[in-house]
Each structure stands twice: as structure tokens, then as C-alpha cells.
Amino acid sequence: MSQLIQRTELKTVYYTPVHCPFCGVRVMGADPVDETRITACSHTLFIAHDTAFEYRSARLDENLQLDGMTEQEVEARWMQDERGIDGFTDTVSVADAIKVAAYAPSPSAYGSYYGFAPIE
Ligand SMILES: [Zn+2]
Structure with missing residues (x-):
């Protein structure tokens, strides 16, 4: 029985740092200095x-x-x-997965997405 990832949205304090709900590590996307x-x-499924x-x-x-796909295919x-x-x-549909979607307000409407799941 696969349940879809559970979503949490940040719309007001969208810029708050996101931490893994399972181990507390502060996860970040590419560093602007070193992309x-x-x-x-280890719980992070994706950062996008x-x-x-x-x-x-x-x-x-x-x-x-997505296994074996090129970046273009993905x-x-x-x-x-x-x-x-x-x-x-x-x-x-990874078991008990959680997604944080952080939306910057319009007009930028820029979203950041973080996915996590516990390890069995
Ligand atoms: Zn973690």
C-alpha cells in the first residue's frame, strides 16, 4: 500500500531554514559560493x-x-x-515520506522543495 508523500507548505516564513524531521540536520541546496x-x-530524498x-x-x-536516466531524461x-x-x-510514495514546499510570495513565486523519509 503506497501512500503519497505528505506535504507541508511554508508561505509566510518561507525563508526559514529547513531541518530534517528525522535527525535534525539542517538541509540546504547548492551553496551560492560553491554551487x-x-x-x-541520509533521510533526504530530494532537494529541488x-x-x-x-x-x-x-x-x-x-x-x-529514474534509475539509469540521464539528467535530460529526468x-x-x-x-x-x-x-x-x-x-x-x-x-x-516512499513510506512515511514528508515534503516541505517553501513558496516565496508573488511576483517571484519561487518554490523550494525538500523531501525526507525515515530509514527502515
Ligand atoms: Zn535526516
């Missing part, structure tokens, strides 16, 4: 924003059947979702 640097814990995934775990790739997959990466990551 290759990602902080993710509206135009790209910054981090995808092996569990995410397995769950969304992008083509989420672009098929009318809500883009936000909609695509709502289809994650």
Missing part, C-alpha cells in the same frame, strides 16, 4: 527548486523510476507534470 555543495542527510533537482537520493530515483519526466517539479515530487 556543487549540497547539505543532505522550480527549475532543477539539486539533489536526488537513490531512494528517490528508485521510487520514481528533466523531460518532470516537465511532463503540469505543476513541474512540485507536482512531480508530490508523486513520491
Whole structure:
């Protein structure tokens, strides 16, 4: 029985740092100084924003059947979702997964998305 990822939205204090609900690590996307640097814990399924995934775990790739795909193929997959990466990551069905969606207010309407799941 696969349940879809449970969503939490941040719309007012959207800029608050996001911490893993299972171990407390502060997770971050790419560092603006070193864009290759990602902080993710072992529970992190993904870190994404509206135009790209910054981090995808092996569990995410397995769950969304992205194994073996090129970055271009992965992008083509989420672009098929009318809500883009936000909609695509709502289809994650890893057990007890939690997603935090942080939306900057319009007109920027920029979203950041973090997914976590406990390890069995
Ligand atoms: Zn964690």
C-alpha cells in the first residue's frame, strides 16, 4: 500500500531554514559560493527548486523510476507534470515520506522543495 508523500507548505516564513524531521540536520541546496555543495542527510530524498533537482537520493530515483536516466531524461519526466517539479515530487510514495514546499510570495513565486523519509 503506497501512500503519497505528505506535504507541508511554508508561505509566510518561507525563508526559514529547513531541518530534517528525522535527525535534525539542517538541509540546504547548492551553496551560492560553491554551487556543487549540497547539505543532505541520509533521510533526504530530494532537494529541488522550480527549475532543477539539486539533489536526488537513490531512494528517490528508485521510487520514481529514474534509475539509469540521464539528467535530460529526468528533466523531460518532470516537465511532463503540469505543476513541474512540485507536482512531480508530490508523486513520491516512499513510506512515511514528508515534503516541505517553501513558496516565496508573488511576483517571484519561487518554490523550494525538500523531501525526507525515515530509514527502515
Ligand atoms: Zn535526516
